[in-house]
Amino acid sequence: MSAQRTNGVIVAIDGPSGAGKSSITKLLAKRLGYLHIDTGAMFRAVALMSQRAGIACDDDARLAELCRGIEIEFEREGEAYRVLVNGEDVSREIRTEEVGLLTSCISARKPVREALLQMQRKMGVKGGVILEGRDIGTVVFPDAEVKFFLTASAEERGRRRYLELVARGEAVSLEETIEKVVCRDRQDESREHAPLKRAEDAVPVDSTAMTIDEVLAFMEKTVKERVAA
Numbered sequence: 001m002s003a004q005r006t007n008g009v010i011v012a013i014d015g016p017s018g019a020g021k022s023s024i025t026k027l028l029a030k031r032l033g034y035l036h037i038d039t040g041a042m043f044r045a046v047a048l049m050s051q052r053a054g055i056a057c058d059d060d061a062r063l064a065e066l067c068r069g070i071e072i073e074f075e076r077e078g079e080a081y082r083v084l085v086n087g088e089d090v091s092r093e094i095r096t097e098e099v100g101l102l103t104s105c106i107s108a109r110k111p112v113r114e115a116l117l118q119m120q121r122k123m124g125v126k127g128g129v130i131l132e133g134r135d136i137g138t139v140v141f142p143d144a145e146v147k148f149f150l151t152a153s154a155e156e157r158g159r160r161r162y163l164e165l166v167a168r169g170e171a172v173s174l175e176e177t178i179e180k181v182v183c184r185d186r187q188d189e190s191r192e193h194a195p196l197k198r199a200e201d202a203v204p205v206d207s208t209a210m211t212i213d214e215v216l217a218f219m220e221k222t223v224k225e226r227v228a229a
């Protein structure tokens, strides 16, 4: 293990939208006593700020300038965490479908990826962290001690999102939600910079027919075995 990892190993969890990354990472981090870093929330925060500033999705010069002036922090409160941008709590605002779609576009831009890459490396370098996202095992920490690539079928991921949205009182259809999931997959997988793909040494986990508890138990066992080895 690298000498910089004074707090423990780095665990990377990548995968498409709705695979279960956030839910599992939160629980796994608690069990292991590790810090949870939700990198999707960081991209969402940049997307929200760009929307507020009226910056076009492909205006790299203004996006670079925006990123230079942004400080993103996670404020922990028990199991929950708040996302702060320059001290403002944006936790709720970054979770809308609209910001999600904009994030998929903004996160494809090079200056945004470069700025967040530096922030994420700084947050995780000491170890004792689980980072979840799309490019953690391939780009951010290719030397992470444990890597997972968590997937599920598009239909199942769409169904999970649909249930979430319905519970929030949003009027959406199942077909439309699955279509949006497929569209986001395509954008994330086909982009030029840091596309969504499995690192060769990542452990694949297909959660289509697994419960959250089953995925959690498998990942916890795998991390503990790797740490012991």
Ligand SMILES: Nc1ncnc2c1ncn2[C@@H]1O[C@H](COP(=O)(O)OP(=O)(O)O)[C@@H](O)[C@H]1O
Binding pocket: 015, 016, 017, 018, 019, 020, 021, 022, 023, 024, 160, 161, 164, 207, 210, 211, 212, 215
């Ligand atoms: N294995 C699973 N079985 C059933 N539902 C799940 C499973 N994993 C996650 N979910 C649910 O699916 C939704 C999306 O999960 P989330 O953790 O937000 O995914 P991601 O972070 O990969 O986008 C949540 O409502 C979550 O409770």
Ligand SMILES: Nc1ccn([C@H]2C[C@H](O)[C@@H](COP(=O)(O)OP(=O)(O)O)O2)c(=O)n1
Binding pocket: 016, 017, 018, 022, 039, 040, 041, 043, 044, 100, 103, 104, 107, 108, 132, 133, 134, 135, 136, 184, 188
């Ligand atoms: N490390 C990351 C994390 C997220 N992204 C992008 C890809 C996604 O479309 C958006 C939003 O990510 P997020 O994980 O919050 O989205 P979901 O919860 O999976 O719907 O950000 C990325 O490009 N790189």
